[in-house]
Amino acid sequence: MHELALARSLVELVDDYAAQHGNRKVRRIHVRLGVLSAMTRALYFCFSSASRGSLCEEAVLEIEEVPLTVRCAGCRAVKQPSGRYNFRCPDCGLPTPDIVSGREMQLATIELWPPDSSSRPDRAIAADERGERLHA
Amino acid sequence: MCAVCGCGHEHDHQAHEHVHDDHLIAVEKSILSKNDRFADINRRRLSGDRIFAVNLVSSPGAGKTTLLVETVKTLSRTMPVSVIEGDQATAHDADRIRATGVRAVQINTGSGCHLDAHMVGHAMDDLAPAPGSVLFIENVGNLVCPASFDLGEAAKVVILSVTEGDDKPLKYPDMFAAAHCMVLSKIDLLPYVDFDTGKAVERARRINPDLQILELSVRDGTGMTGWLDWIAVNSGGGERPGPSAFRSREPVAVQVM
Numbered sequence: 475m476h477e478l479a480l481a482r483s484l485v486e487l488v489d490d491y492a493a494q495h496g497n498r499k500v501r502r503i504h505v506r507l508g509v510l511s512a513m514t515r516a517l518y519f520c521f522s523s524a525s526r527g528s529l530c531e532e533a534v535l536e537i538e539e540v541p542l543t544v545r546c547a548g549c550r551a552v553k554q555p556s557g558r559y560n561f562r563c564p565d566c567g568l569p570t571p572d573i574v575s576g577r578e579m580q581l582a583t584i585e586l587w588p589p590d591s592s593s594r595p596d597r598a599i600a601a602d603e604r605g606e607r608l609h610a
Numbered sequence: 611m612c613a614v615c616g617c618g619h620e621h622d623h624q625a626h627e628h629v630h631d632d633h634l635i636a637v638e639k640s641i642l643s644k645n646d647r648f649a650d651i652n653r654r655r656l657s658g659d660r661i662f663a664v665n666l667v668s669s670p671g672a673g674k675t676t677l678l679v680e681t682v683k684t685l686s687r688t689m690p691v692s693v694i695e696g697d698q699a700t701a702h703d704a705d706r707i708r709a710t711g712v713r714a715v716q717i718n719t720g721s722g723c724h725l726d727a728h729m730v731g732h733a734m735d736d737l738a739p740a741p742g743s744v745l746f747i748e749n750v751g752n753l754v755c756p757a758s759f760d761l762g763e764a765a766k767v768v769i770l771s772v773t774e775g776d777d778k779p780l781k782y783p784d785m786f787a788a789a790h791c792m793v794l795s796k797i798d799l800l801p802y803v804d805f806d807t808g809k810a811v812e813r814a815r816r817i818n819p820d821l822q823i824l825e826l827s828v829r830d831g832t833g834m835t836g837w838l839d840w841i842a843v844n845s846g847g848g849e850r851p852g853p854s855a856f857r858s859r860e861p862v863a864v865q866v867m
Contacts, residue, residue, distance in 0.1 A: 476723060476755035484641045491635055501633070505641065510784065511758075559783045559817055569819035579642060579758075584635045 477516035481524035484517070484581060491584055492529040500533040502585040508540045508576040509558055542576030645759055648727035652734065652762025659741040662845035665761050667785060668769035669778075670751030673795045673828060675703045677769065677837075678746055680828050682712040684838060689845070690743035694733045696725040696750045703748060713737060724755035727762055744845050753782035765844060771796040772803055776810035783817045791822040793837065798827035 484505065492500050507513050514537050525531045546553050546563035552574050556564050563570050640646055656663050666674050675695075682691045693714040695703040704716035715737045717729050730747060739745045747763060749756040768789040770778055773796055779786040786792065792814050794807065807825070814821050824840060826833030 476758065479722070479724070479726075479755070480641060480758075483644060487637075487639065487641065487643065491637060495635065510787075512784075559780070559787075561817065561819060569815075571819045579640055581637045581639050581641050581643075584637060586633045586635070588633065 477513060477520045478524060480513060480579065481517055481520035484521070485524045485528050485530055487581055488530050488533075488584055489528050492586060495586055496589050497529070498586040498589055500530040500584055501587045502534045502536060502583075503530060504536045504538065504582040504584075506538050506540050506578050506580040506582050508578040509542050510573075510576045511579050512558075513579065514539060538582070540575050540578050543574040544570035545572040545574050546570050547572070642758065642760075645727050648731055649760035649762040652727055652731050653764075655731075655734065656745070656762060656764070659739070660846070661739050661741065661743050661745050662841075663745040663747060663761075663763040663765075664841070665747045665749055665756070665763035665766045666769060667749045667753070667756045667766060667789070668751060668771070669753045669774060669782075672751070672769045672771040672774065674748050674751070674769055675706055676828050677793070677795060677826075678748060679706055679710060680834065681838065681841070682707060682746070683710050684834075685744060685841065686710070686712050690740040692737050692739045692743060692745055694725075694730060694737060694745065694747045696729075696748055698722070698750060719750055723750060723752050724759050725749050725761060726759050730761045744841060753778070753785045757784040757788045765790045767791045767793060769793045769795050770810065770814075772800050772805040772807070774805075776806045777813060779810065779814040779817050786814050786817045786821065789818065789821060791824065791840065794823065794825045796827060796829070797825050797832060798830045 484503070488500055488503055492498055505517070507517070517537060518535060521535050525533065541554060542558060543552050543554050544561060544563070545551075546566065546568055547570075548566045548568040549563060553563050553565065553570070555561060555570065561570050561573075562568065652663075666678065668674050678693060682693065685691050691712050693704070693707045693712060695701075695707065695714055695716045696719060697703055697716070698719055698721075700718070701716040704714040707714035715733045717725060717733050719725065719729070725747065734745075737745075747761055753768075766789045768785055768791070770792060772794060775781070779792075794810065797807075800807070811823055814823065822840070824833060824836050826837050828834070
């Protein structure tokens, strides 16, 4: 249910923007997810049902995974821990609660189809693009 | 230069979207930004009224309601207290709170697995918590989803009962990472279960090195004073501190292991 709530929030947010920009259909959505959110597969899975009947129904969802990085107070540097939940500096071993990246659940960009719907490819091409992305 | 698209413009992607051409909109907003907006409204309202709001989370059956019932019985003698209860169905929990004489509102989430900030805002309208009071929000029993949804609370408290596994912090890390305080509950049952308190604490701190940890048993009263002190210290002890006291999301520890 959590992933569905997230997918619905995403669709709602994107739809608001698309509505503000001439009620145009959405071609592509670029999302940044931190590895700590562990939502990539779940969001892909829920997106098609959450987007049904919305302006993003035919959109390609692109998810970029953001790695976990932490700031080590001992080394005074940003480090990448060895495991997803191993919040320790990989070099000096100090606990590193200061997370720099890895928690993001960010809508980065939205690409819209041109206002004239006749200039966009048909549904089949959009579906193919989404299929490629899903099976990549 | 804009780091999103390299367009050469100076603009703040956090504050507003930027249309780079007719088709591409750089949004740069949290997917949960709508919930976060409602949470900010709740937080402003709570701090404006000097209300200390605690979001209680745990798996089902960890003892959230039992802890709350005993907590509000004692706390309501010295300061105004109210409760928002979240469950998939029934008003059983709100009824248990009301039986103590404390005001409570029940939210039923239906198929939803967590409370969100919008629901809590409406529940606050109904409940109208008193200025300078403590507001407890008992979330739906679930260690996954409520971790992501900010309700506007000042502190998130995760309850882990000793009848559960001591590896829960590792199995549900997001919740333990998001919490300010972990309450180990039902410690009167420790002689009868295989729960290793040391391991649970070490595992929770591995996920969240700053986590404050309290141990208690509602049944025999062990540790209840420490828990009530934690609330008193973090809520300003009824001394009506200014709103800035609640702005910090770093509650003070009173009994840290």
